[in-house]
Amino acid sequence: MMERVHVLVCAGTGCTSSQSDVIVEKFRSYVRQFDLQDEVKVIKTGCFGLCQKGPIIAIHPDKTFYCHVLPSDVEEIVVEHLYKGRPVKRLELSDIDEETKEKVFEIEKIRFYAKQMRIALKNCGVINPEDIDEYIAQDGYMALGKALESMKPQEVIDEIKKSGLRGRGGGGFLTGLKWQFAANQPKGQKYVICNADEGDPGAFMDRSILEGDPHSVLEAMAIAGYAIGANHGYVYIRAEYPIAVERLEIAIEQAKNYGLLGKKILGSKFDFDIEIRLGAGAFVCGEETALIASIEGKRGMPMPKPPFPAISGVWGKPTIINNVETFANVPIILLKGADWFASIGTEKSKGTKVFALGGKIVNTGLVEIPMGTTLREVIYEIGGGCPNNKNFKAVQTGGPSGGCLTENDLDTPIDFDNLVALGSMMGSGGMIVLDEDNCIVDVARFYLDFIVDESCGKCTPCRVGTKRLLEMLNDVCEGRGSLQTLHDMEDLAYKIKDTSLCGLGQTAPNPVLSTLRLFRDEYLAHVVKKKCPSGVCKALLTYSIIRDKCRKCSLCAKQCPTGAITGVPGKEPYVIDPSKCIKCGACVTACRFDAVVRV
Amino acid sequence: MKSLSDLQRIRDEAKKRVGMREGNQEYRIVVGMATCGIAAGARPVLTTLVEEAAKNNYPVTVTQTGCIGMCTLEPIVEVYGPKGDKTTYVLIDPKKAVEILEEHIGKGKVKTEYTVGSSGVAL
Numbered sequence: 001m002m003e004r005v006h007v008l009v010c011a012g013t014g015c016t017s018s019q020s021d022v023i024v025e026k027f028r029s030y031v032r033q034f035d036l037q038d039e040v041k042v043i044k045t046g047c048f049g050l051c052q053k054g055p056i057i058a059i060h061p062d063k064t065f066y067c068h069v070l071p072s073d074v075e076e077i078v079v080e081h082l083y084k085g086r087p088v089k090r091l092e093l094s095d096i097d098e099e100t101k102e103k104v105f106e107i108e109k110i111r112f113y114a115k116q117m118r119i120a121l122k123n124c125g126v127i128n129p130e131d132i133d134e135y136i137a138q139d140g141y142m143a144l145g146k147a148l149e150s151m152k153p154q155e156v157i158d159e160i161k162k163s164g165l166r167g168r169g170g171g172g173f174l175t176g177l178k179w180q181f182a183a184n185q186p187k188g189q190k191y192v193i194c195n196a197d198e199g200d201p202g203a204f205m206d207r208s209i210l211e212g213d214p215h216s217v218l219e220a221m222a223i224a225g226y227a228i229g230a231n232h233g234y235v236y237i238r239a240e241y242p243i244a245v246e247r248l249e250i251a252i253e254q255a256k257n258y259g260l261l262g263k264k265i266l267g268s269k270f271d272f273d274i275e276i277r278l279g280a281g282a283f284v285c286g287e288e289t290a291l292i293a294s295i296e297g298k299r300g301m302p303m304p305k306p307p308f309p310a311i312s313g314v315w316g317k318p319t320i321i322n323n324v325e326t327f328a329n330v331p332i333i334l335l336k337g338a339d340w341f342a343s344i345g346t347e348k349s350k351g352t353k354v355f356a357l358g359g360k361i362v363n364t365g366l367v368e369i370p371m372g373t374t375l376r377e378v379i380y381e382i383g384g385g386c387p388n389n390k391n392f393k394a395v396q397t398g399g400p401s402g403g404c405l406t407e408n409d410l411d412t413p414i415d416f417d418n419l420v421a422l423g424s425m426m427g428s429g430g431m432i433v434l435d436e437d438n439c440i441v442d443v444a445r446f447y448l449d450f451i452v453d454e455s456c457g458k459c460t461p462c463r464v465g466t467k468r469l470l471e472m473l474n475d476v477c478e479g480r481g482s483l484q485t486l487h488d489m490e491d492l493a494y495k496i497k498d499t500s501l502c503g504l505g506q507t508a509p510n511p512v513l514s515t516l517r518l519f520r521d522e523y524l525a526h527v528v529k530k531k532c533p534s535g536v537c538k539a540l541l542t543y544s545i546i547r548d549k550c551r552k553c554s555l556c557a558k559q560c561p562t563g564a565i566t567g568v569p570g571k572e573p574y575v576i577d578p579s580k581c582i583k584c585g586a587c588v589t590a591c592r593f594d595a596v597v598r599v
Numbered sequence: 600m601k602s603l604s605d606l607q608r609i610r611d612e613a614k615k616r617v618g619m620r621e622g623n624q625e626y627r628i629v630v631g632m633a634t635c636g637i638a639a640g641a642r643p644v645l646t647t648l649v650e651e652a653a654k655n656n657y658p659v660t661v662t663q664t665g666c667i668g669m670c671t672l673e674p675i676v677e678v679y680g681p682k683g684d685k686t687t688y689v690l691i692d693p694k695k696a697v698e699i700l701e702e703h704i705g706k707g708k709v710k711t712e713y714t715v716g717s718s719g720v721a722l
Contacts, residue, residue: 002615002616002646002649002650002653002654003616003649004619004645004646004648004649004661004663006617006619006620008620038646039645039646039649060619060620061619061620061660061661061662062662083632083637084632084633084634084637084663084665085630085631085632085633085662085663085664085665086633086664086665126620127617133609133612133613133616134613134616134617136606136609136610136613137610137613137614137616137617137618138617139610140610141606142603142606142607142610145603145606146603148603149603258600258609259600259601260600260606266600266601266602266603266605266606267601267602267603
């Protein structure tokens, strides 16, 4: 029997953490209860992108999108919408139309989606990632079929070259060129690796693609194998992504059963197999040579390049390593043509880029935009700006290897080269928005703290240098810094960049250098005035009660966890003892007369 | 599977099952599914429409709606054409539903004897 309604529930990590798995079960049980099981199909799908409003549910063919759905809402949706045909308006995803000021429900009119263009994420939220037939229904594996049937390996490489596709993992190296290097190596054992070791704090693009559309990556890996003459592939993925790993395993199994992986694919002479390798979650294993070492069972540490992996990679054989998102673009390039892909984006950056929007932004989530979209469009139109009417301060891109961009950079079209020119980088696509309440020194310290944890320890500049740099940042945050500290920090930062072995160390000081350059005043306030303008660095804060404003109500003293506030109710104004104060801010919140101030 | 044509065959079958998610078909068929519609037998009409449309690859999206307001004439089936034209069929059963698909969608001819105008009810 043909179902008349499909209920697609987001089963990505974000929505699963807000009980979308329970929602799926409830849907199934209510659908049975109302005897709709032959008419209504409940499907787990991939990320819709608007994680902020999750769990998100799409109902087709009505194109109704429900957001913030609780398990307790399911009965109403089944009874009202699925049984009686009346959408539950209160749960519908909506936006306010800017011109008419009216509520709109159509997905195309919702600003979060209006400026997006989904290529890498095209199947996320559309198909059931655990059903290969649904991927095939979206022309899945047709690109592989086309390549095997009617293209020579070199033609595949030429097509990818012509498309201008660049690596989405951070470096932005031309994918076609990378494939060419490996293809040029003498015939013999070669490998294709998918780098799914996504490690930047706040980044979840690759995870979402693997959770929502794992077959697109497998298909692309097989295409790459055909292009360079490899018959074996590895997906290197961190064990911290259990849902993605599980879906990949299912996908590989299904592809093998269909003969889309394995021997003599689609009746050709081409064999290709894919294995999963689980990483333990070390950031450095995202670096190519460390990743290869980890696959070989060695400790995940980088090696000097050259030789590049395309010449000598895993087990010493020619290897190409591409990022998940890069692979996700490959099948559609072969199907729609390099010219189509190259028509999207800017002169040197083609296609789209997926960003994980996070931090102080209204619409946290996953967005895919054509290259050349401005930061302002991403942050204000798609992202909805900073919450609670706070002022935008900066946006951090490129994770621990990147840097900050400020108000002045907001109208710059986003592409690989523009972001580098502004002193940051594209990176893998993390985009963390900071508002006036974020202390820039504290942000730099956060990233460096991450690096100190993740440095593999092989080379001294990274192992010791980043640690010393972090200590200096701690000094600045805790009031021990001086102008000399800032000078020393800059000096050390450049030395680390110049002398580290791999990309991790070479880029580790970037968040420090970028913020030092853009927010020097804020650093100066920390070391000269010993003040933190955003009120984040606790050591530089003092709380006091304005005598004239105090109504002697004792509320603040009652809230103080350390008994630092003394006074007599109704008689003596209250005072804070700085030696006992732990700067928690509870008194500021408690006071109804704005008598407690933080300076 | 052994060849590209095997893959194409699987794709064409699978497309039928997920095609509804794309929406934007040429025709949109809406079935009244409020209490009145359900009581009058709208559910088999709806499922028949879905089945037959998929089987014959008709370019239609079949959805449901609430009470259309003419409860005595339920089950009601509304067909929205590519130019936004609307035809309202009344007192429909599964057999009539198949005829509507064949005539209206398949041949582009409105099945006038089932329309609300021919029902003899003064509106």
